[in-house]
Amino acid sequence: MISRSAIARLARTAGFLIGLLVLVTSVVTSVLAARDKQSTAQDHTLDLTLEQQTAAVRNYFEQSRAIAQVLANSPVFIDFYQAPGTNQEKIAAGGLLLERVNDTLAYLEQLYPGRVGEACFVDRDGTQIARVVGGYPTAAKDLRTHENQASYFAPTLAMGPARVYQTKAYQSPDTGHAVISNSILVTAYGHTGIVHFESNLDSFRMPATTGDRAASILDATTGRVFVDSRTATTMTGNADRTFEPLARAGRLKGITTLDGRRVAYQRMPAQLNNANDWYVAVSAPASAGGWTHGFSVWSLSLLLGALLTILVSGLSWRSHSRSVRRAASHDALTGLANREKFNERTRNALRGGRPAAALVINLQDFRTVNDVLGHRHGDLLLVQVAQRLTEAAPAGATVARIGADDFAVLLPGDDLVAARVTAERLLAALHHTFLIDDFHLDVEANAGLAAAPEHGTDAETLLRHADAALHLAREQASTVQQYDAAHDTGAENRLELLGDLRRAIGADDQLSLHYQPKVCLATGRVTGVEALIRWQHPRLGRMAPDRFIPMAESTSLIRPLTAHVLDIAVRQAKLWAERGTPIPIAVNLSTRCLLDPGFAGQVFGLLYRTGLPAALLKLEITESVAMADPDRALTVLRALHDAGISLSLDDFGTGHSSMAYLQRLPVDELKIDKSFVQAMADSRADEVLVRTAITLGHNLGLSVVAEGVEDEAAVGALRALGCDIAQGYHYARPMPPEEFDRWLAGYTESLTALATRN
Numbered sequence: 001m002i003s004r005s006a007i008a009r010l011a012r013t014a015g016f017l018i019g020l021l022v023l024v025t026s027v028v029t030s031v032l033a034a035r036d037k038q039s040t041a042q043d044h045t046l047d048l049t050l051e052q053q054t055a056a057v058r059n060y061f062e063q064s065r066a067i068a069q070v071l072a073n074s075p076v077f078i079d080f081y082q083a084p085g086t087n088q089e090k091i092a093a094g095g096l097l098l099e100r101v102n103d104t105l106a107y108l109e110q111l112y113p114g115r116v117g118e119a120c121f122v123d124r125d126g127t128q129i130a131r132v133v134g135g136y137p138t139a140a141k142d143l144r145t146h147e148n149q150a151s152y153f154a155p156t157l158a159m160g161p162a163r164v165y166q167t168k169a170y171q172s173p174d175t176g177h178a179v180i181s182n183s184i185l186v187t188a189y190g191h192t193g194i195v196h197f198e199s200n201l202d203s204f205r206m207p208a209t210t211g212d213r214a215a216s217i218l219d220a221t222t223g224r225v226f227v228d229s230r231t232a233t234t235m236t237g238n239a240d241r242t243f244e245p246l247a248r249a250g251r252l253k254g255i256t257t258l259d260g261r262r263v264a265y266q267r268m269p270a271q272l273n274n275a276n277d278w279y280v281a282v283s284a285p286a287s288a289g290g291w292t293h294g295f296s297v298w299s300l301s302l303l304l305g306a307l308l309t310i311l312v313s314g315l316s317w318r319s320h321s322r323s324v325r326r327a328a329s330h331d332a333l334t335g336l337a338n339r340e341k342f343n344e345r346t347r348n349a350l351r352g353g354r355p356a357a358a359l360v361i362n363l364q365d366f367r368t369v370n371d372v373l374g375h376r377h378g379d380l381l382l383v384q385v386a387q388r389l390t391e392a393a394p395a396g397a398t399v400a401r402i403g404a405d406d407f408a409v410l411l412p413g414d415d416l417v418a419a420r421v422t423a424e425r426l427l428a429a430l431h432h433t434f435l436i437d438d439f440h441l442d443v444e445a446n447a448g449l450a451a452a453p454e455h456g457t458d459a460e461t462l463l464r465h466a467d468a469a470l471h472l473a474r475e476q477a478s479t480v481q482q483y484d485a486a487h488d489t490g491a492e493n494r495l496e497l498l499g500d501l502r503r504a505i506g507a508d509d510q511l512s513l514h515y516q517p518k519v520c521l522a523t524g525r526v527t528g529v530e531a532l533i534r535w536q537h538p539r540l541g542r543m544a545p546d547r548f549i550p551m552a553e554s555t556s557l558i559r560p561l562t563a564h565v566l567d568i569a570v571r572q573a574k575l576w577a578e579r580g581t582p583i584p585i586a587v588n589l590s591t592r593c594l595l596d597p598g599f600a601g602q603v604f605g606l607l608y609r610t611g612l613p614a615a616l617l618k619l620e621i622t623e624s625v626a627m628a629d630p631d632r633a634l635t636v637l638r639a640l641h642d643a644g645i646s647l648s649l650d651d652f653g654t655g656h657s658s659m660a661y662l663q664r665l666p667v668d669e670l671k672i673d674k675s676f677v678q679a680m681a682d683s684r685a686d687e688v689l690v691r692t693a694i695t696l697g698h699n700l701g702l703s704v705v706a707e708g709v710e711d712e713a714a715v716g717a718l719r720a721l722g723c724d725i726a727q728g729y730h731y732a733r734p735m736p737p738e739e740f741d742r743w744l745a746g747y748t749e750s751l752t753a754l755a756t757r758n
Contacts, residue, residue, distance in 0.1 A: 043255050046213070046264035050282045053215045054266050057280050059605060061180075064199045065164040066604035067108070068182040070643040071195045072162075076100045077121060078188040080129065087127045091140070101130040102137040107639075108197055109135030113597065117175045117198030122150075124157060124192040133174045152183040155275070156194050161185050166276045168219065169226045172198055178226055180276055201226050213284045216243070220267055220277040223247035229376065246279055262286050331401040333379055334386035342400035342408050346459035349412040350452055357419035357451040359409040360466040361389070361426065362474070364444040366405035367556065373439060380436050385443070392429035394422060408463065416451045416482060423447045423480045446473040450483040500537065501548055502557060505564050510536050513568050514734035515585070517744070518705060518727045521719045524751050526744060528584035528618065530727065531569045532734045533561075558590045566606060572737055574612045581744070586618040586648060594621065595632050600639040607643075614644035620671070622651045634664060641666035648705070652693055663700065670697040674708020674728070681713060691721050698722070 083090060083097055090097060105119040109132075120131040120140070128140035143150050156165040167181040179198035186193045201217070217227040223244035242259050253266045261283040268278045329341040337345070349356040363385065370378040382405065389399045389407055398410040409426065411419050427445050434441045448470030456462040465483040473481035504510040515529040535543040552558040566587055573585045593599045607614055619640060621633075641647055648669035672693045680687040690706070697704040706718050709728030718726055732743055 043262070043264070046255065046262065046282050046284060049213060049215070050264040050266055050280065053282055054268065054280045057217060057278065058268060059602075060199075061166065061276070062605045062608060063598075063601040064166070064180070064182045066608035067601060068164045068184045068195065068197070069162070069608060070604055071104070071108075071197070072184040072186050073644070074104050074642065076104045077186045077193065077195065080121075081186075081188040081191040081193070087123050087125075087129060091127075091129060098130060102132060105130060105132040105197070106135050106137065107642075108132075115200055117172045117177055117179050117200055119197035120195075121186075122153070122194045122196065124194070126153075129193070138174075150196075151275075152181040152196055153194065156183040156185060156196070157192070159185065161187055166274050168275045168277075169201060172200075174198075175200070177202055213282060216281045216283070218243050218246065218279040218281060220250075220279050221247055223279075243279065243281060246281070257286055258283075260286050334383055334401050336386050336390070336407070337398055337400040339400065339402040339408075342398060342402060342410060343459040343463065345398045346410050346462060349410060350457060350459065350462075353453065353457070355413055355415055355452055356462070357411040357414040357416065357422075357449060358462045358466040359411070359419065359423050359426070360402070360448045360463070360470045361407045361409065361423075361430075361445050362447075362470055363405040363430075364446065364474075369441065373436070377436050377439065381434055381441060381443070384434050384436070385430060388429045389426055392426050397422075402463075408466070414451070416449070416454065419449055419451055420480060420482065423449055427479055446470055446478070447480045448473055448483070449480060455483045497548060498551055498555065498557065501535070501552060501561070504535060504537075505557075505560050510538065511564060511568075512536070512736065513565065513572065514736055515572075515740045516727060516734040517732050517740070517747075518586075518725050519731050521715065521723055521726055524754075526583070526747070527725055528586060529740070530586045530588075530620070530734075531565065531572075533565055534734075553590050553592070556592070558592050559596070562587075562590060562593055563602065566603065570606050570610050570612050570617060573616045574610050577612070577616060582613075582616055584616050584618050584646065586620050588620045588650065594636050597632075597636070600636050600643070603640060603645065604643060615646065618646040618648055618669070620648040620650040621667075622649075634666075638666050641668075649702075651707075652697075668702060669705060670700075670702045671705040671707055671727075672723075677706045677708045677714065677718070677728075678710065680717065687717075690718075690723075694721050694723050 080090065080097055080101055085093070101121055105121065108116045108119055116135075118131065118133050121129045122143060123129060126143040128143055131138050131140045143153065151167045151170065152165055155167075159165050163184065165181075165183045169178050169180050171177070172179045175198075177198075178201040180201065181196055181198055183194050183196040186195055215227075215229040216225050218225055223242075223246055225243065242261070243263075243265075245256075245258060246263075246265055251265075251267070255262065255264045257263065262285075263281050263283040265279050265281040268280060329338060329344075330336065331338050346356065346358065363381075366378065366381075369381055382401070385407070386399070386401060389409065393399050393409055394411070396412055400408045400410070402408045409422070411422055414422065427447055430443055430445050434443060448466045448468065450456060450462050450465035450469055452462055455465045469481045469483040472484065473479065512534050513531045514534050515531055517526045518528045518530065519525070520527050533545055533549070535545075535548060537543050552561050569585045569587050573583065576583050603617075603619075607617065621637070637647060646669065647665075647667040648671055649665065649667045650671045651673045652670050670693065672690055676686045676689050676693075680690050694704045703724045705725040705727060706714075706723050707727050709715060709718065709726040709730045711730055714728075715726060715730060732740075732747075735743060
């Protein structure tokens with residue numbers, strides 16, 4: 001018989017084992033749940049990053065197609081075919097005809113530095129009429145005897161007119177770069193030719209990835225890697241077979257695990273009859289997201305009885321939890337505290353009314369580093385900046401990265417004097433040259449300073465006031481500025497409005513365009529409209545443009561805002577054209593647009609996607625915008641004008657441009673500022689200025705527009721002075737498109753009735 005004590009011992013042992021089993025099961029369940037939750041979150045992050053990368057790749061290749069279409073419409077190729085003589089005779093003769101063809105091909109390199117390899121003009125018989133490499137005319141090749149060496153030749157001839165053929169990636173024999181060829185037919189006077197240029201894949205700057213995520217562009221048929229964000233290199237695929245399974249599977253989109261990395265991928269099928277078929281892939285180490293390989297619930301259940309599993313799983317879970325908590329509170333790129341962690345430590349430092357100071361430091365012209373050298377070098381610079389700030393900061397300070405190129409430093413216990421000394425020391429640490437790969441970079445920075453309790457007693461206010469002081473430092477071109485409420489009227493509202501505007505750009509119902517007609521003074525006909533932005537703020541109601549446009553122009557937000565406005569305007573112009581009322585729409589540009597070498601390509605891509613003829617888009621610039629950086633502005637303006645886009649010089653008379661520079665501007669229209677038009681009835685001097693502007697415009701071959709026309713007397717005076725077009729409230733205020741449609745119908749009917757009576 002089993003004694004009662006033995007039974008009790010067995011019961012206690014069984015209870016212990018059952019408790020142990022429950023404990024282990026609980027731990028395993030928690031680990032699996034935590035890993036599964038983190039895995040799902042990481043998959044979602046990879047998928048969002050993939051969407052961003054795919055959009056950038058698609059835009060890059062669309063821009064190349066748009067550039068090819070613009071080239072094909074250039075009159076220089078048609079003029080070459082129209083000239084008398086055979087191709088060989090015209091090539092041998094050289095002269096202005098051939099020089100213009102070479103100049104047009106060479107201009108691509110000026111417009112897109114580093115992006116274009118070989119560019120050439122080839123007749124269908126294989127005669128290479130003109131050839132440019134790296135922006136310089138080069139000896140032409142005779143393709144007639146080896147057409148198979150030109151991968152674009154036969155497929156382009158088979159494409160038909162107005163279609164761009166893009167090849168698979170290959171290594172250019174001229175430049176050694178990985179490239180794709182973009183080719184399109186030119187037909188004129190019974191001749192057929194091909195305009196072709198190479199796009200360098202290594203000029204494509206993939207959007208920056210953070211942490212250990214990497215982005216790649218692959219050949220969809222082989223899995224070969226052509227662009228890798230980690231190495232910033234191309235044509236690396238010979239030795240990298242990681243993505244071959246994607247090519248074999250041929251799926252359009254998904255997430256999988258390959259060679260220890262979690263990979264989100266999407267296929268970008270080739271355009272009709274094209275050869276460039278791509279995958280875009282974003283990957284991260286499988287361990288970072290909690291993914292395991294061959295590690296199932298069943299294999300875990302086999303270990304339930306082992307105490308070692310409890311310890312290992314518990315330690316692993318604790319370590320994993322610490323990693324998750326750290327990732328939530330620290331910047332993945334630099335390892336510094338993020339904004340949330342910075343605010344948390346600031347709140348702790350301010351408890352009990354203790355003093356503290358906050359610095360916000362911003363790098364000057366950091367965007368230039370990204371634009372010129374690429375995002376990889378920009379990331380490396382940020383890492384080195386973080387290291388220097390950390391090393392130079394005093395003990396007890398917290399250094400954080402709170403924005404793209406914005407850093408914050410918390411100084412517990414410091415007053416304004418001590419904080420300013422620290423700020424100067426931190427900026428001095430950044431003044432020494434940075435070595436990024438083989439590049440020597442000199443970085444300048446500004447700092448804003450706020451202290452508690454003088455400038456705020458809570459974390460959010462202190463950081464916001466330090467940021468306001470930073471803006472003051474930039475405005476006054478000084479290194480360090482402390483917060484001054486006298487210079488910060490409306491600063492809180494301004495920062496809030498900028499955030500609201502950023503969100504409004506992505507919304508469908510806040511930003512809209514109103515259209516004001518421009519009327520021919522000779523005929524009374526509507527010759528076009530100017531698009532003027534309106535913002536219906538969800539809380540503040542209708543916002544006047546002068547409340548938010550200057551704010552956007554002082555930040556990088558003006559670029560997405562301009563792109564948004566252009567998209568709305570171009571689609572509206574396309575809609576009117578499809579209805580049988582083609583009306584040119586004018587859109588205002590800022591300085592930042594003309595200093596962006598990729599802006600022209602973005603406009604070409606928009607026209608290409610919508611199918612709007614370039615003649616129905618007009619872009620308006622001011623004298624001050626054109627004079628900000630004349631050479632760079634001229635490059636962008638010439639590219640736009642050569643594509644058939646009309647350009648207008650707005651607010652004429654308010655700037656400081658020289659006559660020599662005005663003659664260089666490729667503009668078609670001159671707009672006299674409304675201040676002169678409205679004052680000319682009462683001011684002889686303003687009347688003379690308006691008369692002079694009209695005469696000047698006509699002497700330059702430009703159409704002249706008078707803005708701010710508010711009554712019939714102004715119309716009569718302008719007509720007598722020979723002005724071409726009028727715009728103002730005398731005709732109509734800016735209107736939404738539906739209201740403009742009704743106004744135009746009524747105005748046209750009245751004009752027709754008046755003509756009938758006369």
